[in-house]
Amino acid sequence: MKTAIGTLNPAKVNAVISALSNYEHITFQSLKVPSGVSDQPFSDEETIQGAINRAENARKMELADLGIGLEGGIIETSQGFYLCNWGALTGADFAPIIAGSARILLPDDVGRKVKSGIELGIVMDEYANQFNVSQNEGAIGIFTNGMVNRTEMFTHISKLLFGQYFYMQNKSSGK
Protein backbone atom coordinates (compact mmCIF):
# COMPACT_ATOMS: atom_id res chain seq x y z
CA MET A 1 0.00 0.00 0.00
CA LYS A 2 1.64 3.20 -1.20
CA THR A 3 1.72 6.09 1.29
CA ALA A 4 2.91 9.59 0.39
CA ILE A 5 4.51 11.67 3.17
CA GLY A 6 4.08 15.42 2.68
CA THR A 7 7.52 16.65 3.76
CA LEU A 8 11.24 16.11 3.20
CA ASN A 9 12.11 16.98 6.80
CA PRO A 10 14.05 13.91 8.04
CA ALA A 11 12.76 14.35 11.62
CA LYS A 12 9.26 13.70 10.25
CA VAL A 13 10.04 11.17 7.49
CA ASN A 14 12.09 8.96 9.84
CA ALA A 15 9.28 9.11 12.38
CA VAL A 16 6.70 7.75 9.95
CA ILE A 17 9.00 5.02 8.67
CA SER A 18 10.01 3.90 12.15
CA ALA A 19 6.38 3.84 13.38
CA LEU A 20 5.44 1.44 10.56
CA SER A 21 8.62 -0.66 10.52
CA ASN A 22 6.67 -3.86 11.25
CA TYR A 23 4.17 -3.31 8.46
CA GLU A 24 6.03 -4.33 5.33
CA HIS A 25 3.01 -4.03 3.03
CA ILE A 26 3.10 -0.25 3.51
CA THR A 27 5.65 1.59 1.36
CA PHE A 28 6.59 5.25 1.59
CA GLN A 29 7.44 8.07 -0.76
CA SER A 30 8.24 11.52 0.63
CA LEU A 31 7.92 14.79 -1.21
CA LYS A 32 7.73 18.50 -0.46
CA VAL A 33 4.19 19.82 -0.78
CA PRO A 34 2.45 23.09 0.10
CA SER A 35 0.77 23.08 3.51
CA GLY A 36 -1.74 25.73 2.41
CA VAL A 37 -1.34 27.51 5.77
CA SER A 38 1.32 29.90 7.07
CA ASP A 39 4.87 28.56 7.44
CA GLN A 40 4.36 29.06 11.15
CA PRO A 41 0.83 27.99 12.13
CA PHE A 42 -0.41 29.82 15.21
CA SER A 43 -3.40 27.80 16.43
CA ASP A 44 -4.51 24.18 16.71
CA GLU A 45 -7.02 24.85 13.95
CA GLU A 46 -4.41 26.15 11.51
CA THR A 47 -1.91 23.41 12.42
CA ILE A 48 -4.51 20.65 11.86
CA GLN A 49 -5.48 22.22 8.53
CA GLY A 50 -1.82 22.27 7.50
CA ALA A 51 -1.48 18.57 8.36
CA ILE A 52 -4.60 17.67 6.32
CA ASN A 53 -3.50 19.76 3.34
CA ARG A 54 -0.03 18.20 3.34
CA ALA A 55 -1.52 14.69 3.47
CA GLU A 56 -3.97 15.35 0.64
CA ASN A 57 -1.48 17.20 -1.56
CA ALA A 58 1.06 14.41 -1.13
CA ARG A 59 -1.47 11.64 -1.79
CA LYS A 60 -2.75 13.27 -4.97
CA MET A 61 0.66 14.26 -6.33
CA GLU A 62 2.02 10.73 -5.87
CA LEU A 63 -1.24 8.99 -6.87
CA ALA A 64 -0.80 7.10 -3.60
CA ASP A 65 -3.35 5.07 -1.62
CA LEU A 66 -2.72 7.07 1.55
CA GLY A 67 -1.29 10.49 2.39
CA ILE A 68 0.25 11.54 5.69
CA GLY A 69 0.88 15.12 6.80
CA LEU A 70 2.67 16.26 9.97
CA GLU A 71 2.61 19.88 11.01
CA GLY A 72 4.18 21.82 13.87
CA GLY A 73 2.64 24.92 15.36
CA ILE A 74 2.31 27.06 18.42
CA ILE A 75 -0.74 28.09 20.46
CA GLU A 76 -1.20 31.00 22.88
CA THR A 77 -3.05 30.34 26.13
CA SER A 78 -3.52 32.25 29.39
CA GLN A 79 -0.51 30.26 30.71
CA GLY A 80 1.74 31.21 27.80
CA PHE A 81 2.81 29.72 24.49
CA TYR A 82 2.68 25.98 23.89
CA LEU A 83 4.26 23.89 21.20
CA CYS A 84 1.64 21.87 19.33
CA ASN A 85 2.02 19.19 16.69
CA TRP A 86 -0.69 17.51 14.64
CA GLY A 87 -0.88 14.80 12.02
CA ALA A 88 -3.41 13.68 9.42
CA LEU A 89 -3.80 10.47 7.44
CA THR A 90 -5.99 10.64 4.35
CA GLY A 91 -7.31 8.38 1.62
CA ALA A 92 -9.79 8.66 -1.25
CA ASP A 93 -12.62 6.89 0.55
CA PHE A 94 -12.57 8.03 4.19
CA ALA A 95 -12.61 11.28 6.16
CA PRO A 96 -9.18 12.51 7.35
CA ILE A 97 -7.91 10.71 10.45
CA ILE A 98 -6.38 13.22 12.88
CA ALA A 99 -4.07 12.89 15.89
CA GLY A 100 -2.19 15.36 18.06
CA SER A 101 0.81 15.05 20.34
CA ALA A 102 1.89 16.09 23.78
CA ARG A 103 2.44 19.81 24.24
CA ILE A 104 4.91 21.73 26.32
CA LEU A 105 5.15 25.33 27.45
CA LEU A 106 7.74 27.40 25.60
CA PRO A 107 9.83 30.09 27.28
CA ASP A 108 7.96 33.37 26.97
CA ASP A 109 10.65 35.11 24.94
CA VAL A 110 10.63 32.25 22.41
CA GLY A 111 6.83 32.44 22.10
CA ARG A 112 6.85 36.22 21.75
CA LYS A 113 9.45 36.12 18.98
CA VAL A 114 7.34 33.59 17.07
CA LYS A 115 4.27 35.75 17.60
CA SER A 116 6.17 38.71 16.15
CA GLY A 117 6.54 36.73 12.90
CA ILE A 118 9.78 34.72 13.13
CA GLU A 119 9.45 30.96 12.49
CA LEU A 120 10.03 28.77 15.54
CA GLY A 121 12.75 26.83 13.72
CA ILE A 122 14.78 30.03 13.31
CA VAL A 123 14.12 31.19 16.89
CA MET A 124 15.20 27.77 18.21
CA ASP A 125 18.49 27.73 16.27
CA GLU A 126 19.35 31.10 17.79
CA TYR A 127 18.12 30.11 21.27
CA ALA A 128 20.03 26.82 21.38
CA ASN A 129 22.99 28.17 19.39
CA GLN A 130 22.63 25.21 17.03
CA PHE A 131 21.94 24.63 13.36
CA ASN A 132 18.73 23.02 12.04
CA VAL A 133 17.12 22.21 15.39
CA SER A 134 13.78 21.59 13.60
CA GLN A 135 15.31 18.79 11.50
CA ASN A 136 16.93 17.20 14.51
CA GLU A 137 15.80 17.00 18.14
CA GLY A 138 13.37 19.92 17.75
CA ALA A 139 12.24 22.41 20.37
CA ILE A 140 10.75 19.51 22.28
CA GLY A 141 14.16 17.80 22.41
CA ILE A 142 15.89 20.95 23.61
CA PHE A 143 13.34 21.73 26.32
CA THR A 144 13.06 18.13 27.60
CA ASN A 145 16.83 17.74 27.82
CA GLY A 146 16.70 15.20 25.00
CA MET A 147 14.24 12.88 26.74
CA VAL A 148 11.63 13.31 23.98
CA ASN A 149 12.89 14.38 20.57
CA ARG A 150 10.94 15.57 17.53
CA THR A 151 11.19 12.21 15.72
CA GLU A 152 9.91 10.35 18.78
CA MET A 153 7.00 12.73 19.08
CA PHE A 154 6.07 12.37 15.40
CA THR A 155 6.52 8.58 15.69
CA HIS A 156 3.84 8.64 18.38
CA ILE A 157 1.53 10.71 16.15
CA SER A 158 2.16 8.34 13.22
CA LYS A 159 1.23 5.35 15.39
CA LEU A 160 -1.93 7.12 16.55
CA LEU A 161 -2.85 7.79 12.91
CA PHE A 162 -2.16 4.35 11.47
CA GLY A 163 -3.57 2.65 14.58
CA GLN A 164 -6.89 4.41 13.98
CA TYR A 165 -6.72 3.51 10.30
CA PHE A 166 -6.12 -0.21 11.01
CA TYR A 167 -8.93 -0.18 13.59
CA MET A 168 -11.28 1.30 10.99
CA GLN A 169 -10.19 -1.26 8.37
CA ASN A 170 -10.70 -4.18 10.75
CA LYS A 171 -14.08 -2.89 11.82
CA SER A 172 -15.32 -2.52 8.26
CA SER A 173 -14.11 -6.01 7.33
CA GLY A 174 -15.86 -7.43 10.41
CA LYS A 175 -12.65 -8.59 12.19
Ligand SMILES: O=P(O)(O)OP(=O)(O)OP(=O)(O)OC[C@H]1O[C@@H](n2cnc3c(O)ncnc32)[C@H](O)[C@@H]1O
Ligand atom coordinates in the same frame (compact mmCIF):
# COMPACT_ATOMS: atom_id res chain seq x y z
O1 LIG B 1 9.90 20.93 6.05
P1 LIG B 1 8.70 20.97 6.90
O2 LIG B 1 7.91 19.71 6.85
O3 LIG B 1 7.84 22.18 6.66
O4 LIG B 1 9.24 21.01 8.40
P2 LIG B 1 9.38 22.20 9.44
O5 LIG B 1 10.56 21.92 10.32
O6 LIG B 1 9.32 23.53 8.75
O7 LIG B 1 8.15 21.99 10.38
P3 LIG B 1 6.67 22.60 10.35
O8 LIG B 1 6.48 23.34 9.06
O9 LIG B 1 5.75 21.52 10.70
O10 LIG B 1 6.68 23.59 11.59
C1 LIG B 1 6.34 24.94 11.49
C2 LIG B 1 7.42 25.80 12.03
O11 LIG B 1 7.62 25.51 13.40
C3 LIG B 1 8.95 25.08 13.60
N1 LIG B 1 8.87 24.01 14.56
C4 LIG B 1 7.80 23.29 14.88
N2 LIG B 1 8.07 22.42 15.82
C5 LIG B 1 9.36 22.59 16.10
C6 LIG B 1 10.23 22.00 16.98
O12 LIG B 1 9.85 21.04 17.79
N3 LIG B 1 11.47 22.44 17.00
C7 LIG B 1 11.89 23.42 16.19
N4 LIG B 1 11.12 24.03 15.34
C8 LIG B 1 9.86 23.61 15.29
C9 LIG B 1 9.46 24.64 12.25
O13 LIG B 1 10.85 24.73 12.10
C10 LIG B 1 8.77 25.62 11.36
O14 LIG B 1 9.46 26.86 11.41
Ligand SMILES: [Mg+2]
Ligand atom coordinates in the same frame (compact mmCIF):
# COMPACT_ATOMS: atom_id res chain seq x y z
MG1 LIG C 1 7.69 24.15 7.45
